[in-house]
Amino acid sequence: MNSKNNIKKYIIETVCVLHILLFVYASVSKLLDFENFKTQLGQSPILSLYAEYVSVLVIGIELLTAVLLCIPRFKFIGLWISAALMIMFTTYIYIILNFSPFIPCSCGGILEKLSWHEHLLFNLLFTGLASLAILLRSTSKQTIRYLLLLTIFTISSVTVLFLFTDDIMKKENPFIRRLPNASAAKTKELDVRNNSYYIAGIYNKKIYLGNRLAPLQVLEVDENLKTKKKHTIKLSRENFPFKALEVRVKENSFYVSDGTVPVIYKGLISDWKAAVIIEGKFYFSQIVFMNDKKIAFRAQQPSTGENMLGITDEKSSFINFEYQALQKQHDGIFDTDGTIQYSGALNKLVYTYYYRNQYLVMDTDLNVLSRANTIDTTKNAKLKVVKLEQSGDIKLAAPPYMVNRNTSVCNNLLFVNSMLRGRYEGDDVWKHASVIDVYDMNQKTYLLSFYVYDENNLRMKSFYASESSVYIISGHYLLKYQYGKNMKSKFK
Secondary structure, three states, X not given: OHHHHHHHHHHHHHHHHHHHHHHHHHHHHHHHOHXXXXXXXXXXXXXXXXXXXXXXXXXXXXXXXXXXXXXXXHHHHHHHHHHHHHHHHXXXXXXXXXXXXXXXXXXXXXXXHOOHHHHHHHHHHHHHHHHHHHHHHOOXXXXXXXXXXXXXXXXXXXXXXXXXXXXXXXXXXXXXXXXXXXXXXXXXXXXXXXXXXXXXXXXXXXXEEEEOOOOOEEEEEEOOOOOEEEEEOEEOOOOOOOXXXXXXXXXXXXXXXXXXXXXXXXXXXXXXXXXXXXEOOOOOOEEEEOOOOEEEEXXXXXXXXXXXXXXXXXXXXXXXXXXXXXXXXXXXXXXXXXXXXXXXXXXXXXXXXXXXXXXXXXXXXXXXXXXEEOOOOOOOOOOOEEEXXXXXXXXXXXXXOOOEXXXXXXXXXEEEEEOOOOOOOOHHHHHHEEEEEEEEOOOOEEEEEEEEEOXXXXXXXXXXXXXXXXXXXXXXXXXXXXXXXHHHOOOO
């Protein structure tokens, strides 16, 4: 009998020591890198809303439990708390793996060394050990009943927390980014040795770069960023006072235009010869070329200077102007400034405001189908606009508070380079990286984000999203960020 009791005591003591080592190691690891731990909790689909409190609470409970397990008088209480913690941690990981829209980064300590599936098994092992020690200490029916109730209560608590958090994240906007693994990562880079390049378009696995300093020069690069080829555009006429020509590649065609001059050229990338297709028809500040020969653009109303949208056809003289789509908040000029994109897969136009958290989706006749918000909380443009008495010109009296800088569209997804830092995002990351937020335009929902890190201290200037990768201009570098499984699953 004594021998049997000694074995039980030895097993209980061993389980206690193992849990002490686990909790001390885990809590100290989190304390040593507390800001990172809190940031990672902020990315959790379950704990993001409570990261500031949970980060402190978890460390405190782990240390307290370790202390209780060291004191003979409180060892049994420590085992019960250990069991509760391990059941909670196990339930958390199970929900993350099976019901979460994404899998976040790990939370420090031992988690850093194991995959999520491996840590699930690890937690199950320690949950079983704590339960075994409790049952060895007391095998009464009441103990079994309490252990069962504890399991039900802890699993239910974590499940309710997940459902509650998910509901708030969808209905409210706490500005917490989701940065799951396997979203996008840099796989290739190319030094194009010139800071003036921009991405004119992608077609047939080739990236075409325009050059602002040499506007009739186009650099063709293969999708693996290995081979380069230069082209020179030949215009049928050059007797126009151009200021800033830009090239846009659309499938096997290309367009050359300058909004300050009402002229648009079009040609084929097979010979790079361009002829005038539109002359004297309209001026514009933004333009996008669609698959069905339609052209959408943004112009200014002659009487007020306020922004408006227009639609026309390459061969038709008819122009349809839409005055109500862009909603005025202050002046109708700066506060409605933004980017216009076209999704060929959806056959829809997307306009994203620079200075407020909104984008609108329209059909190709400029009928607004939906208005949706970006993840930040800037509902009203923060601008200081003044009107000069002498000239009557409207100017910005202070630097604008930019929200969404660059955008790109691919299929149902809207990619937005946001200028604002979300909650629980560290200073170090924002000093060395830019962020791209991804939205599903069909569902009007935010999906995820990923960072684009500076290339040799050169920040991202622009980007272009394809179905397999995002191509990025950072200074004089062209970068390829290839999608992981989390991103690939979002395309529809």
